[in-house]
Amino acid sequence: MKIKNIILLLCFLIGFNHLNAKNDGWINILNEGGNNKGILCTQAIQKSIDKASKQGGGTIFFPAGNYLTGPIKLKSNITIYLDAGALLKFSNNFDDYLPYVEMRYEGLMMKTFSPLFYAKDAENISIKGRGVIDGQGEAWWNEVYRIETAKGPIPPTKYQTMWVEQNKGIVYSPYYQRTIDKHFFRPAFFQTISCKNILIEGVTFQNSPFWTINPVFCDNITVTGITIFNPHSPNTDGINPSSCKNVHISNCHISVGDDCITIKSGRDEDGRKYGVPTENVTITNCTMLSGHGGVVIGSEMSGGIKKITISNCVFDGTDRGIRIKSARGRGGVVEDIRVDNVVMKNIKEEAFMMNLFYDKNTVEEPVSERTPIFRNIHISNVTGTDVKKAGTVLGITEMPVQNISFSNINIQSTEGFTLNTTDNVEFHDAKITTTLGASFKIENSNNLILDNVATMKPIANTPLIKLKDVSNMAVTNNFPMFATDVFLEADGAKTKAVYLKNNIFNNVTKVLKKGNDLDKNAIIE
Structure with a gap:
């Protein structure tokens, strides 16, 4: 009996010391x-x-x-x-x-x-x-x-x-x-x-x-x-x-x-001096409520930002959803960005913003280390309701925003997408339902694809797509399912090589509305 009690006591002391060891530190x-x-x-x-x-x-x-x-x-x-x-x-x-x-x-x-x-x-x-x-x-x-x-x-x-x-x-x-x-x-x-x-x-x-x-x-x-x-x-x-x-x-x-989450890498000359990018970033399963932006890149991005993924997030009440911003003088490259599976609601400004004109007072200058670059940005599987504007993509003359795609996008907004000074932008399976103006307004841009784009509520006497000074563009695989007064309005002396192929326009009253400056051979049906 005594031996048994001694054994139990030893076990207790060993356990007590073990607990103390666990608490060390x-x-x-x-x-x-x-x-x-x-x-x-x-x-x-x-x-x-x-x-x-x-x-x-x-x-x-x-x-x-x-x-x-x-x-x-x-x-x-x-x-x-x-x-x-x-x-x-x-x-x-x-x-x-x-x-x-x-x-x-x-x-x-x-x-x-x-x-x-x-x-x-x-x-x-x-x-x-x-x-x-x-x-x-x-x-x-x-x-x-x-x-x-x-x-x-x-x-x-x-x-x-x-x-x-x-x-x-x-x-x-x-x-x-x-x-x-x-x-x-x-x-x-x-x-x-x-x-x-x-x-x-x-x-x-x-x-x-x-x-x-x-x-x-x-x-x-x-x-x-x-x-x-x-x-x-x-x-x-x-x-x-x-x-x-x-x-x-x-x-x-x-x-x-x-801003709720912002990715940065330094400002202007000081940021370029260090030259350290932000890279290899994953953002997932987050909810953003009040904030100027849900996920924002810039405007301090002079060291560069690359290899970013944003997925499975909800933005409810932010001013903007995805916002990428910079200006002349910043320099740096924003590239290799992926956004997927995002839901937005009650967005007070743009669901998407890519803006190289964050400082509106700048003027065109030769391309140099001061020139910011946005490229290789791909966005997919996004739903947005109660949005003021679906999106804005705005490049600068010396550096258009390059290689951008939007796939499987469904947004209900007051205004649609505006693109200006872009190169190689694609929309695939994008339903942008507006209450004011065209779903897609594109100016001063080249090399575009609009593939299966639509609005769920066409606006009387308002085109789904509005183009000015656009070249080398395919508008394809479109089937407006609801009665549409005007599908495409095009203008601008620089507009050329716009191809309408593989579309079904049974529900469209006027497929093409031509502006006064449009060349007669600019649109190829």
Whole structure:
């Protein structure tokens, strides 16, 4: 009997030690001088991170409760874990975010306030759990509003003076002058620079001072299952990888005051100097509510953006769906983009926007490193309802938007697609039902295919397709199923080699309406 009891005791002790071994590396912040009563405990948090780092890494554990902190500097092999019921708030005292550190702000490297979570040259960083992280951004937003709405000159704050002193010699484009003149640059919620192996999972971010998740020059980033909620706030983008590679974004729910997910790679000359593209990005199974765009590429894309897939997403209430934007002077190439299986509803502007005229004040210039390029972009299996405009594709004279396709698209919108200055664009199985104007309006473009395009509700005396100065185009395999007054309207002295083949026009009153400047041989039936 005694031997049996001794054996049971040994088993218990072995199990107890095994449990302790499992807990090695977990640091409860409440045991390290922190508190969950909402009293500032930045030092305790940072000391816990430093302690774990010296031991080779570990997890800083926040049990349920309210916490208040200043900026947190993350290190290699560190996990921040917020348990369900934990609320981590960041201080709204600007002094807590001094001294200034090097960071990238809207694609420009500079010194300014420390991001709320910050790391440089680290690896194996994680933020996990079911807790909430609150950036308390309202103080930052109000300061921006104060500066921007001032009527006439106002005395600079010490922060603005510091910015000027610490950023001498910074190079930026005239387009950015208005932003620079403020000399006040808010911190990102999470910005890591030159880090690798980053995981953000499960937590909720809210009230970010500026962009929320913003890794820069990083490799192997996974953001999954998080919620971002930044209501009625300026420039509070959700997830913005910048000059990163191997990025995986999935199962996220985002509602913000700017773009929900934006892919970037630096601004103008500064971005081209580093020349680091964002590449190998997957975005899947996400829902986007309020935001200027669902998934946006640019306008800071001077280092290039390539190999991006966007799939299985819902945009409900964003200003735009898929938006790709740039301007003369940016440079860089956006290419090899795939969008598939997306549902959009209540889109306040365009479902799709590809715009090389983001800065409308530029003029044509010779092709150079300053010339932005959009090419090899393919979109399929999209449904959109309650959309203001189906889409706009707008190139610049010296660089048309190239090699674009839309396949199996069904959109109900006020206005249809507008294409201007494009080359090699195809629509296959596209039903664009409008209440105002043509479903497809195409100008100054070459090498096009419209294959099985339609509207479900033809508009009286309004063409399905409207062309001007278009060449080398096939309009094929079309069968308007509903009574249609005008199928195609064409004009422009440069319009030529437009082929109408394999179409059935039994329900069309007038197949072709010719404009005054149209050459008589331009349309080949």
